[in-house]
Amino acid sequence: MKRYLAYLLTLCMLFACMPAAFAEGADVLHGYTSTWDNYGLSKEPITLTVGCGVQDLPASTVDNLEIELIKQATGITIEFVGYDSEKFAVMVAGGDLPDIFSLENPNMINDLIDSGAALDMLPYLDQYGDNIHQVHDSYALNWSKNLYGNGEHVYFIPSSTTYMNGEVIPSEDVGYGYHFRWDIYQAIGAPALLDENNSFSEDVLLDVMKQMQDYAREKTGDDNIYALSGWADWGTHWVAMIPYGMSVSHKLNSYTDELTGLVENGDLFGDADSHYYDALRFYNKAWRMGILDPELFTLSISQYCDKVKNGTVLVSNMGFNHNDFTQSVIDTFGDGVEMYMPKGLQYCYGLLRQDGPEGFGVFASDFINVDCKYPERAVALLDYLRSDEFCRATNCGLQGIHWDYDEAGKPVYIGEAAEAYANDTLSTYWDISHGNFKFFPANKLGMAEKLCSDGYLSNFTRSADYTAMKSASNKNTQEYLAFYGSSARYPGEMYLEWVEEGVTHVAGSFNPELCFKPSASDEINALKSKCEQYFDDNSPKVVFANTEEEAENAVAKMVSDELAMGSAKLLENELSRQAESIEIAKSLGF
């Protein structure tokens, strides 16, 4: 026994010392000339460590198209380091940050810059920053330079930004907002969400949901069907934001109005008339009508999605593109069953693809470590990640290999990729021959979306004509569009028509005046978290009250507790920072 143990041990030690056998990546460039050559930098092989949130790590670094592309085109091998906010703090404390990193703790930004851990990129941008200038000159470079770099340094550039060069394209569907089980909605006669004055009414909305629930329960004989539910693992206040805020009040979690961007809609905490409390009242009404799922505050988002997919929840808080509701619902209930947004809901979140130069702000920005041994190549890499070539490659592959222009100048898939696209097996195609490249963290390193110089989006299958083609082949969607008598090619275009009619609203375009707000102090951030936590923990008391009076008493208690915590300071702070932002913008000529 002891002898075997010794043998096993020796064997293990030997294996553990051997480097893991990683397969050599395939030659993805096939003689393709990369725009990297324009930088005039050496292509000598080096390794750069790149840090990002653990959830943003690529699924596999082996046979990953983007990693191979970068390696072969630039000579840089990327080694990923994943962290969460705790590990990030540990790495900062120990001085072990990777060469390029994104911030997991946005509150740390001022300290990080003060301590001198971040490299000033400005000296390198003239030579290596063409794409960065193209995409970020309009706003982000100014923001980074003036708010965090004393007007002289650029310590970071935001990632996950959208560059549309002024053009505006409607998406296929809105991201979040109430979507009805269309078959059931039709079965009850598809009543409009309007009251006697022909304007949108919350109560009518609730009533329609109740009719849907009654119908569904009768039809299936199952009493465990509810019209409305939600998830709480993003914090309870998301219940107030996502479904209610995005469909009824068009006011979300910030102090700013979604449509104008201004701090206008009053306080969130400590104010019984705030839209947070309006949301709680709405859900309380739903509870008293019996259409609210009692498990609402215990569900995680995936459990919620399962409930929608298996029919126990009839109204989804998300669009049909999310979590492939469409396919799953069809699988469960057969053809003809999909989720669509009814006319009359007040806000279309994420409908328009338009310029979004702040991305997620400080939270998802790229920094370079001041100890990085190859600063020019690091800056050039960040620039390359924002180039047309890379943005297109990360979504659709390389020109001449996976896609090319047809006679009309429109990009189309070619060869094997074209076959896969036609058969709807693109994801398998990328998996087999190129690894899971679709999950390269383009979210946190590089752009969310870019309008390339050929006039098409970095993911050209999201352009309007491709989207129209996809909708045209979907019978249910065509019926949906016909129901509302619209000549739009796909639902997004129809929603834009509704916006023009004035029936619904969309967020305004990017307003640089309001985006130069300095970060809030530690005390304000701590106070905000405290109020949010308090709201999260106590909202069930309002929602599950059995009479209106009980609900109002619970609201009053929450409000007075929040005021006692000092919540009034939060609105004050927002207003003062907004004023500062307008000042700064003016001084910069915006």
Next chain:
Amino acid sequence: MTTNRGYRIRQTRDEKIIHVVSIVVITLFMLLCFYPFWNVFINSIAPKEEVTQSVYFFPKNPTFDVYKDVLRDGSLIHSVLVSIARTVISTLGCVFFSSMFAYLITQKNLPGRTFFYRFAIITMYVGGGLIPWYLTMKLYGLYNNFWVYVAPCMFSAYYAILIKAFIESLPPSLEEAAKIDGAGFFVLFTQIILPLSKPILATVALYQAVGQWNSYQDNYLLVQDSNLQTVQMTLYNYIKQADAIASAMLQATASGADISDAAQQNMTPDAVRNATTILSMLPIMLVYPFLQKYFAKGVMLGAVKG
């Protein structure tokens, strides 16, 4: 004669009741422990559509996609070997040193005996927090190399307490006999105490081995080298990727192709978590039955007489 017969009947009935009750209760408890494990297993092989409808006994169309995907990546095999090396070395070391310390503390000759013992025990209740621990490890050079897995784990106060309690329950006659023969501390420890303590040592070895196999915090924070990743870290990354896939779908920011392929569909975070649970349990399930003989009765038989 009446006494004899009376004694036997009482014995049999009494024994039988306890026997039956024990078996029934244990079997029920076993089923209660087995079903959730079975549930985890079937949910790792059930296709997505069936999961939304809840699978209780066995899926209609089982699919091993998730397992195939996990095992496809060669790094998992390598990390298994790293984990085995780590587990074996630190278990042997910890059991040996903890039991040595425990026996040391039972020596009445040791000056400051209580002080040393309390010095060790207090460490179970005090800790500096994550960042001080990290900086300390770095200070000792235990960063990004294999020794960070084993060096801090060579002693555990908790196991020392358990072993000491066991040693103190051993009959002192054995020790005394050997002492008269002139045996010193190390001889007593290796020739007498260790062999007699097999049950507790096996227990501690099992606890430590499982703890080491399942740990990933030190890997996560202190080891970036891809050759030194342990199984748990690899599996943890795998789960995070499934989360990322699901979250990308939720935010509709999935770049590239539409995620509507069947294979991808089955790779939900829950399925992935269930599959990784089964995979990390497998080695323990295979090893544990072989250790059980050390917990069987009869180990003490003949020790005193011989």
Next chain:
Amino acid sequence: MKTTDGKGDAIVRMNMKTTGKRAHLRREQVGLLVLALCFAVYIFAFCYVPIAGWGLSLFKYKPAFGLDFSRQKFVGLDNFVRLWNERSEVLRVTRNTVALSLLGLLCAPLPMIVAIMFSEIRSKTYLRIVQTVTTFPNFISWIVVYGVCYMIFGNSGVWAKAVLALTGQKQLIGFLGNPDTAWAFHTVLDQWKSLGWSSIIYCAAIAGIDDTLYEAAKIDGASRMQQIWHVTLPGLRDTFLVLLLLSISNLLSNGFDHYFVFYSPMVSDTLMVLDLWTYRLGVAQGDYSFAIAAGIVKSAISLMLLFSANAASKKIRGYSII
């Protein structure tokens, strides 16, 4: 024995010093001391050195400035004062923590009983199977346990269906969202998860009981029950006491993973435990100093509990573990 030679006297005395029993003892003591010191150095290096981190509780620690204390803001006892200011919350979460721990302590004999039942099983194969299967729950992480609980106890699960059918209610606030049953539910869950694994140590202890004691008892005419009472239980007594004492000293620590996973606003009143509360206010917000301050207070109280329980045990049973 006396000699007449002056030098002889000294020689005899010297020999006694280096070869006598007392000399032998002293040599042994030095050897043991050296060994103990080696252990102490190791323990100091790995367990006491990081405690220097307690100093961070006197600052408003910012990881970005590392150990450059000239740039860290000194706040003295502010973090502790904050704990005092939040005392109503602290009391609430401590109440929850202690309630759950006490319920757990009540269940302390269970692993012992399970081990005794294992010893009743005659078939070796069945014993191996049962011992292996009962340890399975220990290996299932809490996140996965939550998934299973949701499937069974969620409103779409079999439990809800059964209860609604039996009681005729229309709606059920299940275990996952019910703050009143939370303590009982989570104690049961905790026991389910740890019983099989904890019983291993009792099995080992039973294996260490001398068989001759059982034989002697049988000869004296003891029934099975009496054997268990008079032989097995006393043999397990020491192990049980040690584990009980350790559990008492860990009164303020509940499994963080367990409550983190099952936490929801519905049960926040009764299920928010000390570790989770400290985490939410401390690490989750990047306020490491506060987390360390709370940790110091908790360590102090745990040590007090340990020494008090030990003193009580010494008085009552004459048995001390430290």
